[in-house]
Amino acid sequence: MIDLSRVVGQSHVVVCCGSGGVGKTTTAALIAMEGAREGRKAVVVTIDPARRLADALGLEGLTNEPSKIEGDWSGELWALMLDTKATFDGLVRRYSQDPEQAERILTNTFYKNISGSLSGTQEYMATEKLYELAVEGDYDLVVVDTPPTRNALDFLEAPKRLSHFLDHRLYRVLMLPTRGIVKAVNVAAQTLVRSLAKVVGADVISDAIAFFGAFEGMEQGFKERAERVDELLVADDTAFVLVASPKSDTVIEAGYFADKLKEHGITVRGLIVNRMQPSFPSPEGAAVASTPEATRLRAATLNNSINSSALADHYTCLADARALARGEESHLTGLTERVAPAPVVRVSLQPFEVTDLGALSGLGDVVFGRNAGAR
C-alpha cells in the first residue's frame, strides 16, 4: 500500500484542501516539515488569516515572502503568509507595459476593491503564489493551504474566472464607439449605466470604466499566466491531499471536494482525518460489553442499584467515547471508499495543542506513522 510519506516524497507540489476548522493549516505545515526532514527544500504557503500557522511555527507575523524556519532537519523549511493584495500588485507590475500603466491601475479605487474583495481573488492569488514558488523558485516541495471555500473548484477555476471578469462584456459594450449600427446597443447600455449610477453613485461607475481602460493590453498576459497555473495544478507531481475531521458535515464536504476534483481530472492522493476519538475496544475474546449500547445499558442498570453511581459513571464514560468513535467511523466509510486507493491517515485526538515547533514535530510523527498514534 502507498503511504502518505511516499505521496509527499514523490510530489513537487502538495495542495491541502478541505473545509475550515479541520486542521488544514497545521497539516500543510507538517507536510512541508516532513519534506525538510527528508532533506528537501520545502516551503509552505498559508492563507488562513487567523495566523494559526505562524503560531504553530512559533513565528509571529509571517510575510508575503518566504521566511526560513530553523529546526533540526537536514533540509530547509520556509513559510509564508499569502498577502492577496501584494501578490496582485506584483502581477499588475509584471504585466503592465510601463510603470505609468501599473501606477494608473494600482491607484484606481475599483482596482483596490477588486484586489481586496472580489470573490475568488484570494484563491487566484494563492494559485499565483504557488506558481511563483514552484516554477520560478528553487524549492523541491511547495505545500499550499487553500482558502476555506466550500467549493474546491473555486481554487481550480479562480484564474479563469478572473481573466473572464477582466474581459467583462459590459465593459466591451461601454467601450464601443458611438457610431452606426452599434449606437443602438450603446444607448441601451447607457440606460443601464444610468440606472446603476442612480443606485450606487456615478463615481463608482466612472472608476470602473477608468479601471478597464487602464487594463487595456494586459488581459493577454493574465490569460496566459492563468493557463500555465492550470497546467501546474493538473501536473503529475502535483498532489491534492484532502484534510477532514470526522464530524459528519466536514466529511460530507470532503466528499464533495473529492467529486469535484475528479470532475476536473484530479485524483485525490491522500486523505488525512484529524482529531479522531479513540474507540477503546474491548480486549480480544473478553466477555466485556463491546458496543456503545451494551455499555450504556450496563450504566443504566448500575444507576438503579445502591452504591453503584461511580461505576455507572465509568460505563457512561466508556459508552460516550465508544458512541463517538463509532459515529465518526461510520461518517468516514463512504469517503474512504471514494478516495481509494489513496492512503487514509486517521490522526487520533492529541492530548496537546499544536502551538510550537516541538508539538508540530510530534504531530508529524503521528501523521507519518512513526508513532503508535496513527492507525
Next chain:
Amino acid sequence: MDPAQFLTASGVLIVAGKGGVGKTAVTAALAVAASSIGVRTLVVEVEGKGAMAAMFDADPLGYRDAELIRAATEHADGIHGGVTARTITPDDALLDYLADHGLQRVSNRLVTSGALDLVATAVPGIRDILVLGKIKQLERSGDWDLIILDAPAAGHAITFLRSARGLADAVKVGPIHTQATDVLELLCDPQRCRVALVTLPEETPVNEVIETAYSLEDEVGVALGPVLVNGVFPILDGVAIDPEAAAASAGVSLLEGEAELLRAAAEFRVSRTALQLEQLNRMANDLPLPQVLLPYLFTSDLGRPELEGLAAAVLEGIRSLPGPRGTP
C-alpha cells in the same frame, strides 16, 4: 435571568462563529428554546446549506417562509410560539430591493448582463448590505418576536456586519447610503439587535472568539450577548474514583481487562474535560461576557430530540445568567 425576557430583549439575534463550531445546530437550538416559551421565532439562513432543515426533517430552505415548528394553536400544551425559517440570498434581496425602488424594469438586465457582479465588485459589501437591509425590513414588519440570523461562517461574519459602516462612509448619497445608515442604526441599537458568538471550549476557537468579540464591538459597535459554548463534556463525578474501587463499593466484580478499559476511558475523559475547563476559564478572564454551556452530544445524528436537549440546556443557561442591572 428570565428566558422570555432574555430572548426578546432585542428583535434580532445574530448567531456568529467559525465553521465547525456547530453554529447551525446552536441556531436551531435557540429557535426551539424560544418557541418552547411562546416566542414567535423566524430563523434566517444566509448560506443555504440545508443542514438546518435536515435537523427538523424538513425540505431545504428557500426564499419563502417554511414552518419548522407549528405555533401554539395547533398544540395541546399551548405554549409553542412556532419556528419559521427561510433563506435570504443577496440576489433575491437585490431583486426585492430594485422592485421596491421602482427599478423592476431593469432588474433582469442588471442580473443577466453581469452588471450585478460589476457593482458588487465596485462596491464591496453591497451584497451583505442587501441581506441585512432585508432583515431590517422583516424586523420592522413586527411579524416576529425574535429573528435569529445564522450569520456567514468564519471571518466573513465580521466583514458581513462591518459592511454597513463601510458603505455608509463610502457611498455618501443615494438609496445605498440610506440603506447602510438604516442597517447601521439597527446593528448599533442593543434594544433591536445583539450578536451571540458560538465557540468550542478549545484553544483556537477560544482565541478566535475573543478576537471576533473585540473587533465586532470596536468596528461595528454591535451589542454582544453571552458566548454560547458548544460541545462541553458533561461532568461525570464518579470517574474520579478508580473503577476497581467503584466496583467494590457497588458489590460487583469486574471482568478481565475491564478495569483497564474503564480506567483508560476515564483518564481520557478527565484530561479532555480539564483542557476544556482551562479554556473556559481563560475565556472568562479575557472576555467579560457570560457563557452559556451546551453539552457535547455523543451521537452522530442531530434531529429533533437532540435539539430539544440542547434547547433545554440553552434555557437552563439563560436562567442562571445574572439579570439586568439592579436586579439580583
